[in-house]
Each structure stands twice: as C-alpha cells, then as structure tokens.
Amino acid sequence: MSARETSGAPARERPLSPHLTIYRMSRYTLLSSITNRATGIVLSFGQLVLLYWLIAAASGAHAYARAAAVLASPALKLGYALLLAAFAYHLIAGLRHLVWDTGHGLDRRQSRVSAGWLLVLSVLLAAGLIAWLLLPGASAR
Numbered sequence: 001m002s003a004r005e006t007s008g009a010p011a012r013e014r015p016l017s018p019h020l021t022i023y024r025m026s027r028y029t030l031l032s033s034i035t036n037r038a039t040g041i042v043l044s045f046g047q048l049v050l051l052y053w054l055i056a057a058a059s060g061a062h063a064y065a066r067a068a069a070v071l072a073s074p075a076l077k078l079g080y081a082l083l084l085a086a087f088a089y090h091l092i093a094g095l096r097h098l099v100w101d102t103g104h105g106l107d108r109r110q111s112r113v114s115a116g117w118l119l120v121l122s123v124l125l126a127a128g129l130i131a132w133l134l135l136p137g138a139s140a141r
Contacts, residue, residue, distance in 0.1 A: 088126035
C-alpha cells in the first residue's frame, strides 16, 4: 500500500537522516565527533566543581574560605586547564556544526580541512585562556 493510498496525499521523497548506514564518516570527522562528545562530558563533570563553588559561596564566609583553599590546589589547577581546553574545543566544534547546519563544509575535503582548523583554533584558544586565567600574574595584566 503506498502513501497516497493510506493518506490520500501524493507520496513525497523525504530526506534520510545521515545515520551510520548511510553516512560514511572519514577518520577526521569521526575523531572530531568523538572528541566533541568527550569534551561535552568533561564539561558536564566540570559543572560539579562550579556547583561546589557556588554552594560554598552561598553558605557563608567560612564555607567559602574552605572551598577557596580546596579549589586553589595545584592538582585542581591542572584540572582547570583541562576544562579550559575542553571548553575551547567544544566551542569551536559547536561553531563548526553551526556552519554545517547551513549546508556548507559537508563534503569530505572540506570536512578534513575544517577538522584541521578545529584543532588549531581550539589549541590557540585554550592556550590563550590558560595563559590569561591560570598562569602566575595573570590577574595583574
């Protein structure tokens, strides 16, 4: 039974969603997609640190001072650097997806080039953020 027979309207060809059986991902697209998802997960766990800081700030001066001492540890500063790198990658990858949503940059060559730019721009942004926020004397600049 055709679509016309069941609904009375003419059958239309509908686009297929680019799931894995139709869309063959190149290694660049696959790696950038997996990395984008991983950075999203890392950022989700980073929100727990932010939540701890906010709860401490709302709990009074003593709780905030204790949280500030914990959050200023060198081990957590390394964690902040990883969070900034994840943020930079996820931000640039999100902008890349916005460009893809316009229908541009979808062919294999363009995807490979944009994956390279994604890596370069996210490393530069992460390095800039880390230098600005975490290096000694950063607040004096």
